[in-house]
Amino acid sequence: MMAHTGEIPYQCSQCDRAFSRNSNFTRHLDAHTRDKPYQCSQYDKAFSQNSGLIKHMRTHTGEKPYQCSQCDKAFSMKTTLIIHQRNHTGEKPYQCCQCDQAFSQNSILIKHMRAHTREKPYQCSQCDKAFSNTSNLKIHMRAHTGENPYQCSQCEKAFSNNCDSL
Template sequence: MHTCDQCEKSFTRKHSLIEHTKIHTGEKPYSCDQCEKSFTRKDHLKEHMNVHTGEKPHSCDQCGNSFASKVNLKKHMRLHTGEKPHTCDQCGMSFAQKGYLKVHMTIHTREKPHSCDQCGKSFARKAHLKEHMKIHIGEKPHTCEQCGMSFAQKGALTCHMKVHTGEKPYSCDQCGKSYTDVNTLKSHLRSHSGERLYISFRPKGPPENSYRRKASYVFFVRKEFLHAECLKRTPEKTQRCEGSYVL
């Protein structure tokens, strides 16, 4: 048996040990001529080439999904087995994939490495930055099939759909009131703790538009609020009050 002196893993063939040691040295001699990605082993490069050819020879025997590499199939199988081998050492949460754990760790480190070059806003995930960029370019690829409204971000469409479905998945465990989004629930919960909230109006359309839709004019600003009677005024006449109203 040939044993690695760094991790004590054993191999029956010396060649396999030599290939294995490249993991520790960081050596990646096998490069893809299409995307320049490098690999420690030749068979890993061969599997990687399936990404470019579109070939997916590895199939899941439970759901039929196919994958370009055996590694990706192995990761996929955890969905069926429920295996979550990657555990956060700070809070104990476990994840099926190492990448998910890496993203999760930004919650603890508050790291936001992906920054918008137009407004400076930072994000923990590259995918979130990509979604955010649609705001600047004006792209709205997510369209509501019921009313035709379009949104830059998928999450905004998901939230909007609750208007049509009437779904209110966020419930107060103290009084039972339900809300369409978590932020509104958070604001409501302060009413039980006695924390004061202040609101101001920010009209999204001409003042002459129907003021019956009060919700579209409400804008929460940290812990500031308007006096109760201000809610009866039209948006263009609403002024900030010195008093407070506990919601």
């Protein structure tokens, strides 16, 4: 029934992922805690399964074995190709149960649902502010660190987020 209603009751407290099935959620939680014997040779990153390392190594090699049949884009992961193909088909399988909006990705639905619930699970470690997604927390943290990674192309001014540099 949850597949039809779009209900996603299992949310990971350590990352942005959420699941409609307890079995998938439990398997995901293992990824945060289990041994990670497959080590990247270029970064301090390790994986619990060899397949995870293989996917990660594509970020270094640039390999993109999954080609879109509708356009010239290619992807390093099959799941990314499937999500991309929804741009061509217009498929939006993830329906909000609070309003009539539908989404091409489950993660976008989860973020959207927080607008209804006003949930802000990502807490700043430096102050009392909380955010509905990790992206906004990351931008906020730059206020504490002084980091301004976005440079204006017209002058020397730098900004903490891309919107300010327009």
